[in-house]
Amino acid sequence: MTKKGLFVSFEGIDGSGKSTQARRLADSLTARGYQTVLTREPGGSAGAEEIRALVLQGDPDRWSAETELLLFTAARRDHLERTIRPALAAGQIVICDRFADSTRMYQGLSRGDLRGAVDQLHELMIGQEPDITALIDMDPAAGLARAKSRQTVEERFEDFGVTLQEKMRAGFLALAQEFPDRIHVIDGNRPEGEVAQDVLAAVDSCLP
Structure with a gap:
């Protein structure tokens, strides 16, 4: 990859397995000789990781959706400047666990109609979309149970309950149609290996 990198994102509700699939894709492509960068949102750069702790920990009502939108966008801008764009310019494959589609859902749809504000801020401050997005579709109840079983400190969105996950799943599927x-x-909702095969097949169509 000498001219242009490839930007791959993974999306889905909490507990859908996208983090696992992102790692598996990175391993598969690295084994085939591609230079890959595995990253995540919120996070992926030093400043963005600091913001991650603010938005993913604490009481569910810690921030309003509007404040979250500003925080996530600030984290994404730093991530874009310091990690994503330099890697793409170097011809690498960037594999990102969540990107702007998550903000379109969790802040734009979750607790009010902020989708227009999300898109305006994204166009103004980010202006970048993945080349391809793998949306891992998962039963909301099963995904939430899996996410809660991890018992981490980053459970603020999981604490909103299954109703939010159901709303997010429907929203992600609508976004795929968009x-x-x-x-x-x-x-x-299948064995990990079968999901990984489908992910790799989808990404293969975009590889040089």
């Missing part, structure tokens, strides 16, 4: 050329819906 961006059908970019977002590939992959059934996550």
Whole structure:
């Protein structure tokens, strides 16, 4: 990859397995000789990781959706400047666990109609979309149970309960219809290896 990198994102509700699939994809592509950068949101750079602790920990009502939107966008801008764009410029494959689609859902849809504000701020401050997005579709109750079983300190969104997860799943599927050329819906209610095969097949179509 000498001219242009490839930007791959993973999306889905909490507990959908996207983090595992992102790691598996990075391992598969690295084994095939590609230079890969595995990163995540919020986070992926020093400043963005500090913001991650603010938005993913604490009481569910710690921030309003509007404040979250500003925090997530600030984290994404730092991540973009310091990690994503330099890697793409170097011809590497960037594999990101969540990107702007999560903000379109969790802040734009979750607790009010902020989608317009999300898109305006994204256009103004980010201006970057993945080349391809793997949406791991998962049963909300099963995904939430999996997410809660991890018992980490980063459970602020999981603490909103299954109702939010159901709303987010429907929203992600609608988003896939909005961006059908970019977002590939992959059934996550199957063994990990089968999901990984479908992810790799989707990404293969974009590789040089």
